[in-house]
Amino acid sequence: MSQSYRLKNEGLINRNKEIIFKFNGKKYTGYEGDTLASALLANGVHLVGRSFKYHRPRGFFGAGVDEPNAKLQIQLNGHSEPNVNATEFELVEGVEASSQNCWPSVEFDIGAINNFLNRFFPAGFYYKTFMWPKSFWYKIYEPFIRKAAGLGIASVEKDKERYEHKYEYCDLLVTGSGPAGLSSAYSAAKNGAKVILAEDKPRFGGSLLTDDVTIDNLSGKDWADKIITELKEMPNVIVKNRSQVFGYYDHNMMVMFERTGDHLNDKPKYTPRQRLWYVRAKEVLLSTGSIERPIVFGNNDTPGVFLSAAAKEYIKVYGVLVGKKPLIFTNNDSAYETALEFKKQGIEPIILDTREEQSSELIDSAKNQNIQIKFCHAVISANGYKKVRSAQIGKLNKEKTGFENLQTIECDCICVSGFWTPTVHLASQSGNKLKFNDDIDAFIPDKSKQNEKSVGASNGTFTLKETLEDGFKTGFEVSKNITNNNILTSTPNSNETKKSAHDKFWCSPLPNGKNYKRFVDFQNDVAVSDIEVALREGYRSIEHVKRYTTLGMATDQGRTSNLNGLQLVANVEKKIVPQVGHTTFRPPFTPITIGTIVGREIDMEYMPTRKTPMHTWHEKNNAVFVDAGAWKRPRYYKQGNESLFEASKREAKNVRDHVGICDVTTLGKIDIKGPDSAEFLNRVYTNAWLKLPIGKARYGVMLREDGIVMDDGTTTRISENHYHMTTTTAQAANVLSHLEYYLQIVWPELNVNVISTTEQWAGAALAGPKSRDVLAKLFPNLDVTNESLPFMGYMEGDLFGVKARIFRISFSGELAYEINVESDCGLYMWEKIIEIGKEFNIQPYGTEALSTLRIEMGHVAGPELDGRTIPYDVSLEGLLSKKKDFIGKRSLQKEAFNKNDRQKIVGLVPTDKKSSIPEGSHLVVDKNAKLPNPKLGHVSSSCWSVENNNPFSLAIVKDGKNMIGKKLFAVSPLKNTAIEVEIISSHYVDHEGKRVRS
Amino acid sequence: MLNINCPYCGDRSQKEFAYGGDGTVKRPELNKEVSDEKWNEFVYLRKSPRGKHIELWHHIAGCRQWFKVQRDTVTHEIFKTAKMNEEIK
Numbered sequence A: 001m002s003q004s005y006r007l008k009n010e011g012l013i014n015r016n017k018e019i020i021f022k023f024n025g026k027k028y029t030g031y032e033g034d035t036l037a038s039a040l041l042a043n044g045v046h047l048v049g050r051s052f053k054y055h056r057p058r059g060f061f062g063a064g065v066d067e068p069n070a071k072l073q074i075q076l077n078g079h080s081e082p083n084v085n086a087t088e089f090e091l092v093e094g095v096e097a098s099s100q101n102c103w104p105s106v107e108f109d110i111g112a113i114n115n116f117l118n119r120f121f122p123a124g125f126y127y128k129t130f131m132w133p134k135s136f137w138y139k140i141y142e143p144f145i146r147k148a149a150g151l152g153i154a155s156v157e158k159d160k161e162r163y164e165h166k167y168e169y170c171d172l173l174v175t176g177s178g179p180a181g182l183s184s185a186y187s188a189a190k191n192g193a194k195v196i197l198a199e200d201k202p203r204f205g206g207s208l209l210t211d212d213v214t215i216d217n218l219s220g221k222d223w224a225d226k227i228i229t230e231l232k233e234m235p236n237v238i239v240k241n242r243s244q245v246f247g248y249y250d251h252n253m254m255v256m257f258e259r260t261g262d263h264l265n266d267k268p269k270y271t272p273r274q275r276l277w278y279v280r281a282k283e284v285l286l287s288t289g290s291i292e293r294p295i296v297f298g299n300n301d302t303p304g305v306f307l308s309a310a311a312k313e314y315i316k317v318y319g320v321l322v323g324k325k326p327l328i329f330t331n332n333d334s335a336y337e338t339a340l341e342f343k344k345q346g347i348e349p350i351i352l353d354t355r356e357e358q359s360s361e362l363i364d365s366a367k368n369q370n371i372q373i374k375f376c377h378a379v380i381s382a383n384g385y386k387k388v389r390s391a392q393i394g395k396l397n398k399e400k401t402g403f404e405n406l407q408t409i410e411c412d413c414i415c416v417s418g419f420w421t422p423t424v425h426l427a428s429q430s431g432n433k434l435k436f437n438d439d440i441d442a443f444i445p446d447k448s449k450q451n452e453k454s455v456g457a458s459n460g461t462f463t464l465k466e467t468l469e470d471g472f473k474t475g476f477e478v479s480k481n482i483t484n485n486n487i488l489t490s491t492p493n494s495n496e497t498k499k500s501a502h503d504k505f506w507c508s509p510l511p512n513g514k515n516y517k518r519f520v521d522f523q524n525d526v527a528v529s530d531i532e533v534a535l536r537e538g539y540r541s542i543e544h545v546k547r548y549t550t551l552g553m554a555t556d557q558g559r560t561s562n563l564n565g566l567q568l569v570a571n572v573e574k575k576i577v578p579q580v581g582h583t584t585f586r587p588p589f590t591p592i593t594i595g596t597i598v599g600r601e602i603d604m605e606y607m608p609t610r611k612t613p614m615h616t617w618h619e620k621n622n623a624v625f626v627d628a629g630a631w632k633r634p635r636y637y638k639q640g641n642e643s644l645f646e647a648s649k650r651e652a653k654n655v656r657d658h659v660g661i662c663d664v665t666t667l668g669k670i671d672i673k674g675p676d677s678a679e680f681l682n683r684v685y686t687n688a689w690l691k692l693p694i695g696k697a698r699y700g701v702m703l704r705e706d707g708i709v710m711d712d713g714t715t716t717r718i719s720e721n722h723y724h725m726t727t728t729t730a731q732a733a734n735v736l737s738h739l740e741y742y743l744q745i746v747w748p749e750l751n752v753n754v755i756s757t758t759e760q761w762a763g764a765a766l767a768g769p770k771s772r773d774v775l776a777k778l779f780p781n782l783d784v785t786n787e788s789l790p791f792m793g794y795m796e797g798d799l800f801g802v803k804a805r806i807f808r809i810s811f812s813g814e815l816a817y818e819i820n821v822e823s824d825c826g827l828y829m830w831e832k833i834i835e836i837g838k839e840f841n842i843q844p845y846g847t848e849a850l851s852t853l854r855i856e857m858g859h860v861a862g863p864e865l866d867g868r869t870i871p872y873d874v875s876l877e878g879l880l881s882k883k884k885d886f887i888g889k890r891s892l893q894k895e896a897f898n899k900n901d902r903q904k905i906v907g908l909v910p911t912d913k914k915s916s917i918p919e920g921s922h923l924v925v926d927k928n929a930k931l932p933n934p935k936l937g938h939v940s941s942s943c944w945s946v947e948n949n950n951p952f953s954l955a956i957v958k959d960g961k962n963m964i965g966k967k968l969f970a971v972s973p974l975k976n977t978a979i980e981v982e983i984i985s986s987h988y989v990d991h992e993g994k995r996v997r998s
Numbered sequence B: 001m002l003n004i005n006c007p008y009c010g011d012r013s014q015k016e017f018a019y020g021g022d023g024t025v026k027r028p029e030l031n032k033e034v035s036d037e038k039w040n041e042f043v044y045l046r047k048s049p050r051g052k053h054i055e056l057w058h059h060i061a062g063c064r065q066w067f068k069v070q071r072d073t074v075t076h077e078i079f080k081t082a083k084m085n086e087e088i089k
């Protein structure tokens, strides 16, 4: 297999390791160290995709993050990934790449007809074309856009790869390992600073790998290698390649994307594919370099058109020629270096320079080597459809607004250079307002908003000498402020060719009668004419022009198009670029995978799972679990083929008839201690707490300051200054924060401490007429009679060697107890209760039966305490003390809260005694009334009453107190039901509360 | 992600904290008459200043202390953090 564009000796690839890969179904070979792009170019493959809008053939344009075209679909190790940048993807054995956005193939693409219909695809064509009629959207427009636009295809398979997150702290983060990054990292590290040096590419050195320079009498590359070797040996330095710092967030939080495993064919076990680093850096040095910008000309998107620096990089790093008949088109000196590299390989380039004939070190050396140079010349258009075959060129007139004589010259590639644009994305992200530098026609960082500094080309410094001086100095100064060390590293001597000034020429004019497409933004297919249309239609703000034309909005963030776009707007508007301003750069600088963002937080690691100490028992006994926050709670214990409905009915009935046991460990528990505890509870709860005796529990309700019920629960006085508070499972964390807020901020004078003990205690509720019999056997030495342990009483006891707390409280309306033991003993307690309860027909019950029991007795819970109800609404107004003040009391005076027909909780039974009422149903007078049907209230909780053997619901309804006995309809448009209901008391079981006191 | 200096624990990532709103609001005293207007102001009305703002943060995944933070609402710069019994001027 050929690789006919591969040079014999040049490049940093490993020629001993050949790699076989596939592109669009065809086999090719490359070498280890290649990118997908360099390997394809070595094989003479240029056509890699079709453009987004017009489906024009596209080839490689850059050699790294600057690439706008070569986004491929990658198949590797059984999974598929879209939009992979071929110029960054390192070649690995077995990879299969394919073009996106073309059907049926990249060679023959039906969508390319768009190219010939392009007058129908002007700027803003999505906005204009697909506006109406609305009904066309789903069936015609959207499928069309999706099919035609068709970027890559996201995999629907589960991603089996491993991704990780890592947190790191350092004194100095240096982003980029070119001369600026190496020198500043080195001098800071030598001065004792903790340094992280991040390089996006696999190889360190940046421009030193391709530029013909010497530092310290070494070649650029050798010097870079030497510095990196030294840095790697220093304990205070982390050196990372394949690591892109893509986001600059608040307080110097830098986020970095490391490709840990993508380049490895055999990843060691547990090596992640990619890793996301969160780096909090005291200082950040931005040494991100610069990106060459193109000159715009006709059909400049034809495959075979390259940035000139990219062409040089393909030669120097990969040993690959992007063409054998190169035309170099430039407005500055740096493209001469590319020409000289071609010449070195025995290739004869032709240089078109837009400038007047002049002399400089580089120009002279090109002349000396007999390279043909045409000054005052420009490329008018590239010829060729799928590959450059020739170029139409012309001599520029004096004003450079037109051409004097046109000619066609043969070439197989055009290497274009329109000077350099500092990579200021991270600086801009940090909040640095950029300023325009006239000398380089580009934006550079201005005043820092955070602790950041730009060094070298990213700061508009384009000579090696100045860059090194600035790097060594900045690294030293920044580190000195952090470490207080004073070890100064001197700047090494360096050698480079001097360059003369560039020409501001950025776009070739169209010759008379020609209407070539001249692309500004390749990835989003935005041409000069599109931007002109937008301006003609009245768009002025650059942010609007950007959104209307989609200029710079693709994944390459307009790296090669932003400035030319601004130039164009400035020209048409007769402004200068700084007046036009620039659009905002946002993270990520380069696309990153969703997998990396997610990291290990998938499946069961998505959030912690909280299990009670009795969890294993529940599992063994066929519990079906339900999520309650992070907790797993048994919803019911399935016997045989029972349904949820049958099981919960059986479990609830068993409580009413005999005795049941429920795991209530998940209830929030807060320990309250201190001499002012009673006073504090008295302010937090709505009822009176000052006179609660030791050994007694009390039910309490707490409000928010706006008068809305926040939570309810019981609090028990364990000893003189010690209370045990319970909260609902859902509100446990909020209640604790609420208590801390009042203790620390509002009433710091109260001597009270609170702490969560939810996980310290395992809890079992024992409910039903036989519960006392079970309790007596559990604690044979205790007197648990009604006299000794009455309703709302508390005792401590010994449960077969384990210290236990016994609360006589009820959530079911039955005689009931709650037993707490230390969590470690929870399972022991549970098994003892089950064993002893056997003779009394004990059965475990889950949350479904628990709900049934509490709904039947009219005990409010989450669905009623929904953040919209005041105590009156849920019939808790009896707990509002008139004698004392408490949190939220003042709000209860609000007029709306005291209206005569204020909503109130009621009970509902269907008049047919059969139809169960969906929760969330609306209560209306007339089920057939015209919409919107006036709503009187809603159904909050529904159950099957095991006591009365028919459906029963709780509802909150307007003027509830006067509605008892009336009939309404409960309508649920979702379930398509309209059930006639009778309004009754919310207490459907044991109205007088005899059982709980029996 | 902000970096917040808890007066009890030191520099910690924002992840560990919960935001608690305007730190200058004073709850009316218990058992005192409060006009509707004053109460309404306390419960519902908050300023949303552009620039310096003294606010409350709660170190929920740390020491569980509430404390004051003076932060610029535009730049997120944090000028000062203080315990509840300390003043920020």
Ligand SMILES: [Zn+2]
Residues within 6 Å of the ligand: B006, B007, B008, B009, B010, B059, B062, B063, B064, B065
């Ligand atoms: Zn703290």
